Amino acid sequence: MNKAIAIRLLLPALIVVLALVPIITDDPYYTHILIMICLSIVFAVGLRMILTTGQLSIGHAAFGAIGAYTCTLLVMKADFNFWLALPLAGVVAAIVAVLVGYPTLRIKGAYFAILTFALGELIRLVFVANWGGLTGGNVGIMGIPAPSAIHIGGRVLDFDAGVFGNIRGYYYYLALLLMLIAVWVMHRFDRSRVGMTFRAIAQADLLAECVGINIMRYKVLAFAVACFFAGLAGGMLSSYIHYLSPVSLTFHDSIYFIMFAVVGGVGTISGPIIGALLFTALPEALRGAKQWEPIIAASLLLLAVLFLPGGLVSLPQRIKARFEAIRGKEAIEHGVA
Amino acid sequence: MALLEITKLSKHFGGLAAVSELDLQVEEGEILGLIGPNGAGKTTLFNVISGVYRPTSGKIIFNGEDITGLKPSMIAKKGLVRTFQATTLFDEFTVLANVLIGFHPHAGIAIWGALVGTPATRQREAALVQQAMEILDLMGIAHLKDELATSLPHGHQRCLGIAIAMAANPKLLLLDEPVTGMSREETAMVMATIRKIREQKGLTIIVVEHNMRAAMGLSDRMVVLNYGRKIAEGSPQEISENPEVIEAYLGAERYAA
Numbered sequence: 001m002n003k004a005i006a007i008r009l010l011l012p013a014l015i016v017v018l019a020l021v022p023i024i025t026d027d028p029y030y031t032h033i034l035i036m037i038c039l040s041i042v043f044a045v046g047l048r049m050i051l052t053t054g055q056l057s058i059g060h061a062a063f064g065a066i067g068a069y070t071c072t073l074l075v076m077k078a079d080f081n082f083w084l085a086l087p088l089a090g091v092v093a094a095i096v097a098v099l100v101g102y103p104t105l106r107i108k109g110a111y112f113a114i115l116t117f118a119l120g121e122l123i124r125l126v127f128v129a130n131w132g133g134l135t136g137g138n139v140g141i142m143g144i145p146a147p148s149a150i151h152i153g154g155r156v157l158d159f160d161a162g163v164f165g166n167i168r169g170y171y172y173y174l175a176l177l178l179m180l181i182a183v184w185v186m187h188r189f190d191r192s193r194v195g196m197t198f199r200a201i202a203q204a205d206l207l208a209e210c211v212g213i214n215i216m217r218y219k220v221l222a223f224a225v226a227c228f229f230a231g232l233a234g235g236m237l238s239s240y241i242h243y244l245s246p247v248s249l250t251f252h253d254s255i256y257f258i259m260f261a262v263v264g265g266v267g268t269i270s271g272p273i274i275g276a277l278l279f280t281a282l283p284e285a286l287r288g289a290k291q292w293e294p295i296i297a298a299s300l301l302l303l304a305v306l307f308l309p310g311g312l313v314s315l316p317q318r319i320k321a322r323f324e325a326i327r328g329k330e331a332i333e334h335g336v337a
Numbered sequence: 338m339a340l341l342e343i344t345k346l347s348k349h350f351g352g353l354a355a356v357s358e359l360d361l362q363v364e365e366g367e368i369l370g371l372i373g374p375n376g377a378g379k380t381t382l383f384n385v386i387s388g389v390y391r392p393t394s395g396k397i398i399f400n401g402e403d404i405t406g407l408k409p410s411m412i413a414k415k416g417l418v419r420t421f422q423a424t425t426l427f428d429e430f431t432v433l434a435n436v437l438i439g440f441h442p443h444a445g446i447a448i449w450g451a452l453v454g455t456p457a458t459r460q461r462e463a464a465l466v467q468q469a470m471e472i473l474d475l476m477g478i479a480h481l482k483d484e485l486a487t488s489l490p491h492g493h494q495r496c497l498g499i500a501i502a503m504a505a506n507p508k509l510l511l512l513d514e515p516v517t518g519m520s521r522e523e524t525a526m527v528m529a530t531i532r533k534i535r536e537q538k539g540l541t542i543i544v545v546e547h548n549m550r551a552a553m554g555l556s557d558r559m560v561v562l563n564y565g566r567k568i569a570e571g572s573p574q575e576i577s578e579n580p581e582v583i584e585a586y587l588g589a590e591r592y593a594a
Binding site for chain 2: 185188189191192193194196197199200203204206207208209210211212213214215221
């Protein structure tokens, strides 16, 4: 109960601090890292939601790419307003997820994972080869404009100009908003009967089906919601980086998203958040030894899989249990218990 | 009219007829015991009735409706619910959560309502917890509600399996080997529980059971399968005296030995 109250007080405080970041610092480099952390979290919590239904996607970045291309092409080729194109990027990614999910989510385990990998490659090849004229092929699309300025009251929110002297301030706010919405939605899923049903399907799908649960509907729902947010994150990413190519979001990124979730811990929503934070900040902290980064990342993944099945978030609990075990042993040895 | 009416039902796996041209009727309110030697097709029959397998041919009418070839989730929603031979449970959930999942077909909670957490859904959730506790009480495992399903002893796990099925509000309950492999005490406990839920809920039950004494003790009427065919039908008394049944079992035993 105390813990719940603490979270209730700490969470708004944390959000306020996060909202103050552009005022605290105008350093574009740190702001950039924070933007990338926010977007990583959006991908990671989505991937984790798919994992709670018992399915592993190793092509999650592909849905980011779908969102990125949708948003960019709508803005640049069809003159859409960015603020309409961005939600459409999410919707298109979700629609693709439904179309792909219905036939493939029936397949469990490694087979589904391999299919998502194939799908990711397929989408990349389609963007490069088949629609080269539209997407710029391997060269990609350069000069993607910033999100259109927003007029509120007499004020103009201009993404190119920045805010509070922080040139990337508005991008940061957009990424933060996207992250908070994604986390909140996933949290609602987790806490509700729907999230419970996801986890039930992962544990015993046949039993779930035999008490009347339409398991395909639930798996597709989790997949589509996760991919919707991946599409949004991809759409925002391309307008922030102002450049998009078939290698902007690849299999490599998909693997990182899995790493965020697994190392952080898939049991709770805080796991992938901590994982995304760690793995996005880590390469920056290791800038002097960049060549070691993949090794360190891979080692962390292996260590987590081997020794910490609950991920980093389970660490405090494990330490506590360990201490209690030691204390209990001592108590027995001293004849107290 | 019978609650469940199966006509000329067959299920073939390649060249093997696991169930063959089976006719079976189950009257409302009865406990039908389904017995037969290993490989007689009892579990296959359960899988076909509950929609896990599609029948090769034949018809299944439940409660006046043709349910042949429907998906398991649809069949469960219509009130035909099964348990599993192995202790298939939602292992990482508490006992209470296991039963709450069982309420799915008639929980009356829309996905959006659940996500937003409207007052109506919260009320409904609370009511479901109440109902779940009643079911656990009936099954005699209410005191274990906060335990993880995986940590229960075998007998209690079987009871939980039945409790999950009960939550789905069945008219017809299919129990797959509810007491097989249990100690004498556990068997007595589960059998008493099955009788109790039949009395209190007015359920119709089909039970597949290897423990012959338990099957005879539970059933009002019995059907004997061998090689996917019905070889006898009648009261437990009649079945125990039927020469063909004795032959099937002794033959099987002689063969096994």
